[in-house]
Amino acid sequence: MVGVPVLDSMLALVQEATTHERAYVPFLPSWMILLPFIGFVINGAVGYLAPDRRKLVSAVGPGVLGLSFLVAAVNLVLLIAAHDAEPVIRSYWTWMEVGQLRIEAALQLDQLSVMMALVVTCVSFIIHIYSIGYMGEDPGYARYFSFLNLFVFFMLVLVLAANFPLMFVGWEGVGLCSYLLIGFWFTEPAKADAGQKAFIVNRIGDFGFLAAMFALFAYLGTLDFQAVFAIAPRGFEYGGAAVTLITLFLFLGCTGKSAQIPLYVWLPDAMHGPTPVSALIHAATMVTAGVYLVARTGVLFALAPLSMTVVAVVGAVTALFAATIAVQQFDIKRVIAYSTISQLGYMFLAVGVGAYTAGIFHLATHAFFKALLFLASGAVIHAMHHALEHAGEEAGEDVTQDMRNMGGLKAYLPTSFRTAWIGALALAGVFPLAGFFSKDEIIWSAGARGQTLLWVLAVLTALLTAGYITRWLVMVFHGASRVGEGARRYLRAAPSVMLVALVLLAVGSVVSGWVNVPEALPLLPEFTWLHQFLHPSFEAAEHVLVEHMGEPAHVAPLGGGEGTWAVLSTTAAILVVIFTFMALRGKRYLSAREAAEPTGLWRLLYRKWYVDELYDLVIVKPFKALCMVSWRVIDQGLIDGALVDGVAYTTRFGGWVVSRFQTGYVGTYVLIIVIGILIILGAVAL
Amino acid sequence: MDLSQIVFYLFAGVAVASSVLMVTRKNPVYAALYLVLTLFSIAGLFVLLDAHFLAALQVVVYAGAILVLFLFVIMLLNLGHAFEPDIRGRFWWVFAAGLGLVLLAELVAVMRGAPERPEADIVGPLLEARGAVAAVAEPLFQSYVVALEITGILLLVAMVGAVVIAKRKA
Amino acid sequence: MLIESLLLSAILFAVGVAGVLLRRNAIVMFMCIELMLNAVNLFLVAVSRYAGIEGQVFVIFVMTVAAAEAAVGLAIIISIFRHYESVDVRNFRLLRW
Numbered sequence: 001m002v003g004v005p006v007l008d009s010m011l012a013l014v015q016e017a018t019t020h021e022r023a024y025v026p027f028l029p030s031w032m033i034l035l036p037f038i039g040f041v042i043n044g045a046v047g048y049l050a051p052d053r054r055k056l057v058s059a060v061g062p063g064v065l066g067l068s069f070l071v072a073a074v075n076l077v078l079l080i081a082a083h084d085a086e087p088v089i090r091s092y093w094t095w096m097e098v099g100q101l102r103i104e105a106a107l108q109l110d111q112l113s114v115m116m117a118l119v120v121t122c123v124s125f126i127i128h129i130y131s132i133g134y135m136g137e138d139p140g141y142a143r144y145f146s147f148l149n150l151f152v153f154f155m156l157v158l159v160l161a162a163n164f165p166l167m168f169v170g171w172e173g174v175g176l177c178s179y180l181l182i183g184f185w186f187t188e189p190a191k192a193d194a195g196q197k198a199f200i201v202n203r204i205g206d207f208g209f210l211a212a213m214f215a216l217f218a219y220l221g222t223l224d225f226q227a228v229f230a231i232a233p234r235g236f237e238y239g240g241a242a243v244t245l246i247t248l249f250l251f252l253g254c255t256g257k258s259a260q261i262p263l264y265v266w267l268p269d270a271m272h273g274p275t276p277v278s279a280l281i282h283a284a285t286m287v288t289a290g291v292y293l294v295a296r297t298g299v300l301f302a303l304a305p306l307s308m309t310v311v312a313v314v315g316a317v318t319a320l321f322a323a324t325i326a327v328q329q330f331d332i333k334r335v336i337a338y339s340t341i342s343q344l345g346y347m348f349l350a351v352g353v354g355a356y357t358a359g360i361f362h363l364a365t366h367a368f369f370k371a372l373l374f375l376a377s378g379a380v381i382h383a384m385h386h387a388l389e390h391a392g393e394e395a396g397e398d399v400t401q402d403m404r405n406m407g408g409l410k411a412y413l414p415t416s417f418r419t420a421w422i423g424a425l426a427l428a429g430v431f432p433l434a435g436f437f438s439k440d441e442i443i444w445s446a447g448a449r450g451q452t453l454l455w456v457l458a459v460l461t462a463l464l465t466a467g468y469i470t471r472w473l474v475m476v477f478h479g480a481s482r483v484g485e486g487a488r489r490y491l492r493a494a495p496s497v498m499l500v501a502l503v504l505l506a507v508g509s510v511v512s513g514w515v516n517v518p519e520a521l522p523l524l525p526e527f528t529w530l531h532q533f534l535h536p537s538f539e540a541a542e543h544v545l546v547e548h549m550g551e552p553a554h555v556a557p558l559g560g561g562e563g564t565w566a567v568l569s570t571t572a573a574i575l576v577v578i579f580t581f582m583a584l585r586g587k588r589y590l591s592a593r594e595a596a597e598p599t600g601l602w603r604l605l606y607r608k609w610y611v612d613e614l615y616d617l618v619i620v621k622p623f624k625a626l627c628m629v630s631w632r633v634i635d636q637g638l639i640d641g642a643l644v645d646g647v648a649y650t651t652r653f654g655g656w657v658v659s660r661f662q663t664g665y666v667g668t669y670v671l672i673i674v675i676g677i678l679i680i681l682g683a684v685a686l
Numbered sequence: 687m688d689l690s691q692i693v694f695y696l697f698a699g700v701a702v703a704s705s706v707l708m709v710t711r712k713n714p715v716y717a718a719l720y721l722v723l724t725l726f727s728i729a730g731l732f733v734l735l736d737a738h739f740l741a742a743l744q745v746v747v748y749a750g751a752i753l754v755l756f757l758f759v760i761m762l763l764n765l766g767h768a769f770e771p772d773i774r775g776r777f778w779w780v781f782a783a784g785l786g787l788v789l790l791a792e793l794v795a796v797m798r799g800a801p802e803r804p805e806a807d808i809v810g811p812l813l814e815a816r817g818a819v820a821a822v823a824e825p826l827f828q829s830y831v832v833a834l835e836i837t838g839i840l841l842l843v844a845m846v847g848a849v850v851i852a853k854r855k856a
Numbered sequence: 857m858l859i860e861s862l863l864l865s866a867i868l869f870a871v872g873v874a875g876v877l878l879r880r881n882a883i884v885m886f887m888c889i890e891l892m893l894n895a896v897n898l899f900l901v902a903v904s905r906y907a908g909i910e911g912q913v914f915v916i917f918v919m920t921v922a923a924a925e926a927a928v929g930l931a932i933i934i935s936i937f938r939h940y941e942s943v944d945v946r947n948f949r950l951l952r953w
Contacts (some may be wrong), residue, residue, distance in 0.1 A: 592887075664949025670876050673783055676794060686793035694857055698864045705868055705891055709875035714884050720889050722942060724868075730893050735861060737901045737912050744897075747919050752890065752926045759930045760883060763937050770883035779878070786874035800862055809905045826913050837920045838877035844924030850896070852931035854938070 003065060004388060011245055016591030024078055024085035026109045030092065032071045033107070033115060033156045039064035039149035054141055061145035061628060062128035069121035075114050084362035084536045085110070087226060089162050100221055108162035108225055112360065114262050114536035116159040119364045122508075123284045124152045130375050131236055133494060134382060144184060144274070151177035155285050160294065164213045164223040171209060171257065174286045175202045175270075182273040191272040205256015212249035215242070220383040221445055229299040236303050237547060247300050247307035250293060251314075258290030258344050261318045265612060267341055271333040272397070275378030278333060283374050284338045284367035291347040291363050295356045298541030302354065303567070305548070312352025312446070316454040316461075319345030321609070323464040327471070328598060328605035331401050333375045335472045339427065340370055342461060354545045355445030356538040356551075357531050361516050362442055365426070365434035368508035372423035373469075375502055379416040379494040380409060380476060384483070389485035402592040408481035412491040415499045417477045419506040424473050426509040428466035428577055431570040434513035440566045441518060447565070449572040462569060466576035474584040482591050518524050521563050561668045693735050701727040712773060714765050725749045736809045738818035743854050868895035882933050882943040884914035886926070893922050 024632040042060050046053050076509060079085055086112035096103045106114075121649035128148060135144050151174060158170025175198075183195025217223055219242055220231050254260065259267035270282045281287070294301060294311060301308055319342045326338035343366050350359035360488035381400050410417040426433035429440060439462060447455040481488060493499070589595070598606045607613075661672065701724050708720035725748045732741035774782075812821045826834060868891060875888035898916045903912020931945060940947045 661953040662951075662953045664952030666882075666948070667877075667880070667947040671887075674789070674873055675878065678785070678788060681792040681796060682791070685792050691857070691911055694860065694898060698860065701864065702867055704870070705871045708891070709871060709878060714881055717884050717887055721891065723889065726870075726893060728898055730919065731861065731864070731898060732901055734857065736905055740897075740901060740912055740915055742869050744918065747923060748890070748894070752923060755926060755930055756883065759934060761935065763943065765881075765941065765943065767884070772879055772884065774878055774880065782874040782877040785877060786870040788868040790864070791872055791907055792865065795860045797866065800858060812909060821909055822912050822916070823865065825879065826916065827907055830913055837917060841920060841924055844927050846885055846926040848931035851928065854933045 004060075014479035016384065023080035023107075023461065024088060026088050026090060027074045027078055028595055029107050029135065029253055030108055030311075031076065032075070033153060033160065033579065034615065035064040035068040035151040036149045036156065040146050040153060041147035042675050045143050047140070047146055051139070055138075057142045058132050061149060062132065063124040063520050064123060064149060065128050068152070068156075069118070069125045069520075072114065072118045072121045074116050074126050074245055075109065077116055079109075079111060080533065082622055085610060086536075089226065089672065091162075091442050100389065101217065101223075103163060103165050103223065105166060106162035106224075107160045109160065110537055111534050112292075112295065115360065115364070117156055119367050120155050120285050120347050121150065122495050123367045123505075124148075124280060124351075125156075125500045126283075126504050126508075127276050127280045127371060127375070129504075130279075130378070130498050131274075132268070133498035133501075134276050134378055136273060138274075140184065144181075147177055147180050147184070148277070148280070151181065151281060151286070152449075154287075158289055158331050162225055164216065164225070167296075168206075168209060168448070171253075171289065172206065173282070174289065174394070175257070176197065178202075178270070178286055181277040182270045182431070184273055184277065188272075194250040194266075194269040194272040195199070198270050199264040201263050202256045208249040208252025210254065212246045215246045215249065217398060221245075223297065227299075231472065232299050232303060233540075233544060236300075238303055238544075238605070239305050240303075241642070243300060244304040244306050247297070247304045248310065248441075250297060251311055251574035254290030254311075254348070256290075258287050258348070259341050260290070260314050260344065261321060264318065264322070264341050265615060266341070267462045268334055268337045271337050273332070275333065275374060275381060277525050278337070279374030279378065282294055282337065283370040287340065287344055288347065288363045288367070288429055289343065293353060294351040295360055295538070296513035296539055298351070298354075299544060301351070302541045302544035302548075304499050308352050308354065310352075312451060312454055313348050315348025315350075315352050316446070316451075316457040317345070318342070319349065319461040320343075320457050320464070321676045323468065325460045325603055326468040327464065328602050330403050330592065330595075331474075332380060332406070332472070332476060333374070333401055335403075335468060336370065336373050336377060339373075339465065339469065342428070342465065343370065344457065346439060346461070349446055349480055351452060352443040353447070353449045353451055353454070354445050354542065356541065357516070358438065358445050359443040360534060361505055363636070365438040365509070365512045367623060368512050369423045369433070369435055371424035372419060372505035372509050375505060376416045376423060377476070377500070377504065379413060379498055380406065382494050382498070383409070383413055383416075383491050384487075386492060387483065387487040387490035389620075390490040391484065393484060393487055399592070403475040404589045404592040405482055406476045407479045407483070407589065408477070409483075409491070410477040413477075413493055415502060419502040420473060420477065422506045422509055424469045425577070426513075427469050428573045429462055430466075430573050430577065432510075432513070433510070434509050434574045436566075437516060437518075440569055442560045443569065444518075444565060445552070448562075449549075458571070460526060463572060466573040467580050470577045470580035471584055474581060478581075478585055479587070481591075482589060498592060518562055518566075521566055621653065626661050690734055694731065697727040697730040697734070702723075707797050714760050716762065717759070718753060722749050722753050723757075725753070736807070736813055738813065769787070780828075858902055858906065858910070861898060865895045865899040865902065868892075868898065880944050882945050883930075885931055885945065886933070890922065890926070895920060920941060 031267050031355045039060050046057055074425060078612065087108050089106050089108055091104040091106035093105050097103070128145070131144070131148065135141055138144060154170045154173025156170070158167055158174060160169055161167035177197040179195045181194045186192045186199075187197070213223060216228060217406050218236050220227060220228055222231070232243070245646065252263075256263045267282055271278055273282070322341035322345065323339045326335050326342065329338060330337045341403070343362070347359045347362050350362060384406065385459055388400060393399075394640045421567070422433065426435040429435045443455065443462065446458050483491065514527070517524050517527040591615070597603060604610070612673040704720045704727070708717045708724060711717045711720060724746060728747070729741045729744035732738075732744055808837035809821070815821075816824070858944055872892035872895060875891065876885050879885050879888065897918055900915050900918070902910040904915075909921045936948060
């Protein structure tokens with residue numbers, strides 16, 4: 001390198017940046033958020049004015065995300081260089097100021113938020129690229145990209161906000177974009193309905209968020225993150241009713257946004273949206289907002305042990321519950337949707353037992369491999385749709401997405417096939433892929449913090465996960481082809497932009513686990529980088545936890561250390577994968593049209609435990625009846641009839657009575673005036 | 687009983703008598719003339735009540751301008767001789783008189799709070815100090831100048847309106 | 857002279873009211889109204905002697921408005937007379953329910 005002065009000086013700069021302690025100065029933080037918004041404006045304008053300018057959209061849509069990703073990456077590097085930097089608050093303007101309440105439009109840049117921003121922009125960027133191919137022939141191309149850009153904008157607002165109300169703006173904004181994109185093909189009633197279902201169910205959760213915000217303000221008088229977390233340990237009694245209530249309300253918001261029991265029902269229906277949307281919003285980013293919220297407000301949750309338990313239990317139960325449903329689904333996307341719910345359950349289990357880093361870690365790795373799985377199924381659907389359409393057969397969603405109509409696709413879609421295997425193994429938790437490290441850490445954390453029952457649930461879920469995802473692989477890619485003879489000739493691999501995205505995500509699924517290698521693993525170097533990096537963000541919460549609950553143990557409920565169980569679990573996962581693969585490979589499936597509904601327990605799972613029907617019976621039907629009563633009796637009868645019409649009739653009658661005095665004779669008027677004066681004067685005189 | 691009181695009662699008696707006559711005369715010209723008499727006696731009372739400028743205005747505006755307008759209209763409409771009997775019947779005599787008396791009684795009841803012997807005459811010294819016109823003009827052109835201007839506009843509007851309304855339609 | 861003036865103004869006002877009730881000729885009714893206005897003026901002047909010069913200022917406004925009213929009112933009567941050939945108020949009863 002000597003002799004190349006430019007390179008030398010750059011090297012020196014990098015060395016200085018990484019060796020010397022220096023304060024963290026954010027690099028263009030507002031642009032990280034602004035870029036997707038600019039993309040939204042441009043794409044929206046194109047969609048409105050010139051929908052056929054596809055090249056412009058293809059450049060702007062992913063381009064702004066690429067730049068935004070670069071900004072986030074630079075910030076992450078700067079943060080790493082500044083060890084254990086304090087959070088930096090960048091305030092731009094005062095959003096509202098009423099009495100004691102003062103809300104700034106401010107961004108908080110710390111380890112957690114920048115990490116999240118990086119994951120969001122990275123996955124978004126890749127999925128934007130994929131979308132160029134997937135949505136290439138859609139008439140709403142520009143509209144699609146404008147929504148997708150807007151979504152990323154709101155997601156970054158959510159992640160980078162420095163106070164609750166601003167976070168709520170992002171929270172609502174991503175909900176809005178989710179609604180817009182689920183119902184992207186709104187001309188089909190089922191898809192529009194799915195969008196509304198997501199929106200309404202999310203509203204219930206948002207109520208919890210709002211209530212928690214109001215209560216926080218009532219108790220602490222501020223809504224800024226830093227201030228709240230600084231005051232909370234002194235302001236709230238440990239385990240007191242106030243903080244428990246606030247955190248439970250917050251968690252209600254999380255169950256809505258992150259699809260946990262009881263508000264998970266919208267997520268499977270959200271699969272009606274375009275597949276890249278499912279990958280981005282309903283797997284990688286938006287649905288993890290709840291996990292992020294719990295991690296962000298970790299101090300509050302740490303002060304409320306009851307809420308922590310609720311979070312952990314709901315997470316573990318959801319994980320198992322959704323995994324069982326995934327076992328018996330036939331829609332290629334629905335399996336992954338339930339898998340997503342299940343994995344989100346894992347993340348809540350992690351943050352619920354206080355293993356915040358583990359939760360965020362799994363969030364990051366899951367973003368890669370779940371997006372990968374979704375995009376792989378997107379490639380499959382794309383190919384199926386294309387083939388069936390060219391063969392002149394019915395190419396509706398229920399046909400192209402039913403796994404009973406697939407099988408043996410590995411010969412036609414080799415890249416999708418290989419990357420899907422990587423994603424599936426990562427999800428199953430097979431060493432050395434990403435899911436192994438993150439999931440293992442969650443299971444270990446649950447055990448180490450003495451939650452034996454939850455630990456058992458988590459282990460069971462892990463085995464089920466390996467099972468259902470192998471079934472998914474087998475049904476889609478292996479065995480005899482169940483695609484019709486005519487259509488089979490038209491099966492083509494996806495456009496190369498889509499394959500590039502698949503490969504990028506596959507790489508992410510492999511390497512993203514290595515940022516946090518626990519010390520206990522045999523034969524591997526200890527490299528707990530993520531732990532150390534995120535430590536400042538969770539220090540306060542962990543401090544509260546340790547103070548009240550003691551250090552976590554170093555043995556699992558059944559004995560053995562972390563290393564032992566990691567080896568055991570990956571072995572078990574591999575065994576389940578092999579067993580399922582062998583068992584299902586030769587199985588003959590009937591195509592969707594001929595297949596009968598499963599029987600026995602399978603039917604219970606196929607019908608998703610009848611939860612939708614239960615909700616319909618318990619909530620929707622009574623609510624509709626109540627609405628009917630309000631409409632017919634209260635609104636039409638009481639308000640319209642008695643009040644509105646009543647006032648009108650009374651006025652008319654009164655007017656009729658008074659009009660009798662209007663005789664037209666001046667004498668009458670004079671007499672009436674004089675009598676009136678006499679009455680008034682008489683009243684004054686007496 | 688000094689002179690001013692004698693004069694006061696004189697004017698008061700003339701005012702009451704001529705007003706009653708005004709109400710009861712059938713011929714509108716007579717009624718107008720009795721009204722002029724009433725207004726003149728009220729102008730006299732104004733003088734006794736330290737309102738010299740108003741007394742002059744009363745004579746000029748009411749007796750001079752308004753009443754001449756009334757007589758003009760009566761003559762214009764030719765109501766001076768071939769007038770229809772416009773007074774109502776016997777029942778209305780009693781009724782109108784009764785209502786008038788009740789009103790009078792109530793007015794007196796309202797006014798009974800007025801002090802028998804007022805403490806100080808404010809306006810008298812003011813008139814002596816500033817003169818009859820300046821005493822009234824000063825507040826009129828200082829405190830009430832906006833109202834005065836608006837009254838001017840009102841007069842303009844009334845003038846235009848009267849011309850338009852009374853104009854013979856083409 | 858305060859009490860006497862007030863009593864006189866009350867009497868004149870009552871006479872004016874009785875006149876309006878009694879007569880049917882629109883012009884004479886108008887005159888009765890002028891009489892009532894004068895009764896009020898008398899009241900204001902009598903009270904202003906002890907309450908301040910503002911009472912007299914107010915009388916000036918009353919006179920102005922009365923002049924305007926007389927001009928417009930008589931114009932209306934002329935206009936009506938052209939139509940009905942009469943000033944009897946019983947004839948004008950177009951404006952009713």
